[in-house]
Amino acid sequence: MSAAIAIEDLHKSYRRKLKSPAVPALRGVTLTVEAGEAFGFIGANGAGKSTAIKILMGLIAVSAGSARIFDVPVDDPRARLGLGYVPENPYLYDYLTPLEILLMGVRLHRLQLDRPAEHCRQWLDRLGLGAVAEKPIRSFSKGMTQRVAIAQALSIRPRLLVLDEPLSGLDPIGRRDVVEILSEYKRSGGTLFFTSHVLHDVERLADRFGLIHQGVLRAVRAPAELTGDEEMVQVRSYGRLPVDGMREDFSGRWIGEVPRPQLWQRLEALRQAEHVLLEVRPTLSLEVAFMHAVGES
Numbered sequence: 205m206s207a208a209i210a211i212e213d214l215h216k217s218y219r220r221k222l223k224s225p226a227v228p229a230l231r232g233v234t235l236t237v238e239a240g241e242a243f244g245f246i247g248a249n250g251a252g253k254s255t256a257i258k259i260l261m262g263l264i265a266v267s268a269g270s271a272r273i274f275d276v277p278v279d280d281p282r283a284r285l286g287l288g289y290v291p292e293n294p295y296l297y298d299y300l301t302p303l304e305i306l307l308m309g310v311r312l313h314r315l316q317l318d319r320p321a322e323h324c325r326q327w328l329d330r331l332g333l334g335a336v337a338e339k340p341i342r343s344f345s346k347g348m349t350q351r352v353a354i355a356q357a358l359s360i361r362p363r364l365l366v367l368d369e370p371l372s373g374l375d376p377i378g379r380r381d382v383v384e385i386l387s388e389y390k391r392s393g394g395t396l397f398f399t400s401h402v403l404h405d406v407e408r409l410a411d412r413f414g415l416i417h418q419g420v421l422r423a424v425r426a427p428a429e430l431t432g433d434e435e436m437v438q439v440r441s442y443g444r445l446p447v448d449g450m451r452e453d454f455s456g457r458w459i460g461e462v463p464r465p466q467l468w469q470r471l472e473a474l475r476q477a478e479h480v481l482l483e484v485r486p487t488l489s490l491e492v493a494f495m496h497a498v499g500e501s
């Protein structure tokens with residue numbers, strides 16, 4: 205079976221003005237994502253993530269190299285059939301309703317459905333948009349628009365889902381819901397390619413990460429390879445009694461850092477002091493973790 209995404213020695217340069225020199229955004233990226241895999245593409249602002257995604261979506265041309273989706277070159281429109289896409293800032297026709305947008309998507313992707321409206325409504329319900337399915341999206345918040353775009357991408361039963369910062373406009377509950385929906389999509393055999401800055405969200409979804417830095421793919425790793433024993437984990441809790449290693453943040457809220465291997469001891473100490481656990485999260489940013497992994501400071 206062919207790879208879901210095959211990128212080979214991809215280069216892209218932009219000219220800010222007609223006669224200004226071309227500035228490289230991607231400098232020889234080679235990457236394969238297998239069908240059924242969830243791949244997280246991470247990197248700092250301006251690293252080249254969106255450029256790579258726009259090339260995959262056929263929105264901009266490559267300067268050199270090649271990119272194929274299920275063995276079809278990305279400049280062939282057939283590459284986009286069954287490809288769900290959520291851009292970083294989705295632009296949707298704001299005089300349309302979510303239901304109309306989803307119906308348009310399933311038609312464009314030639315999905316054979318007995319009851320297309322019912323199918324689309326189910327997806328809107330799943331994304332918490334059932335009550336506004338027939339309201340023009342003009343009045344929607346950024347997070348709601350993001351949900352419409354995600355619902356549309358999923359409603360076409362995509363063989364590949366490409367998401368640029370899929371969680372960026374969402375509140376914490378929205379993030380949790382979308383991570384759950386994407387995990388479900390992945391469990392059902394779907395392929396995911398997405399970008400993010402947020403380690404915690406990416407960790408929950410990706411089988412592998414690629415770190416892109418100044419247009420160069422610096423490393424590809426599995427999540428477990430990123431979090432070494434030296435990593436510090438931040439723990440937050442709520443309780444009356446002090447616990448060793450925890451400092452009071454404000455009115456009964458405690459915060460502390462602990463090396464990952466000692467996390468369970470700390471949690472046990474909190475349990476014994478009858479604290480309520482509020483949060484456990486890694487303190488390393490993805491970029492720092494990655495730089496560790498590739499041996500750079």
Ligand SMILES: Nc1ncnc2c1ncn2[C@@H]1O[C@H](COP(=O)(O)OP(=O)(O)OP(=O)(O)O)[C@@H](O)[C@H]1O
Nearest residue numbers: 218219220229247248249250251252253254255256
């Ligand atoms: N249309 C454009 N014209 C000129 N330069 C561009 C254009 N789009 C992107 N760039 C430049 O290409 C580089 C890569 O940008 P890109 O948007 O791919 O990064 P990114 O990793 O997606 O960043 P972010 O996390 O901020 O979205 C940056 O230096 C950016 O300024």
